[in-house]
Amino acid sequence: MFLECYVMEDVIEEVKAPKPQTGQANPHGPETADRDRPAAPETAQAGRRTETLSTEDRAQDRWFMEDRGNRRVPKRLDVPNEALVSAAGPLKLTGNITLIDEAGQTHYANHLTLCRCGASRNKPYCDDQHMEVEFFDSGSIPQASECRQMANPQMLTVTCIKDGPLKYQGYLRVYNRKGQQCLTMQGALCRCGRSTKKPFCDCR
């Protein structure tokens, strides 16, 4: 069964709703990812109480790690790269993500919660300020088309542009809880909260 999909200029293919398997990280977001994960990954935050963690810490706490040689590195997940657009809240990225911050520093992650309201004091990460500023967005994905199954999990590079959007390169399924989705290969996601084409940047 193919899902209805929403399209931008560079939408390319149709995608089936992925079915997370037991023992595999769930690509649909942190709530279910936590539920389906067989065990918590080892992280720098191991042993700390979850409720005391900042959002950035919580995002890092959801990195999936593996041993490679004598190093512990972010795991390459066998799942598509996905961005869940939460209504009136952040972007939740899951997949094989390389994040380049405004300072040019490179970070690797399998899960990130990124601000899209523009009010975070810890950009690019969400720090829950969207509730303080009463950020409102329906989370809708504005343009629609069909797209096809993505071949294999791909790498995704997300670059934080100073005073600008989150530019991304690599296959990315953008979706919401209403069943709207699109598959794109490159583009820019709004992180100031003012785009008229949210979740995408309208370059204003």
Ligand code: FES
């Ligand atoms: S979306 Fe959470 S602080 Fe901006």
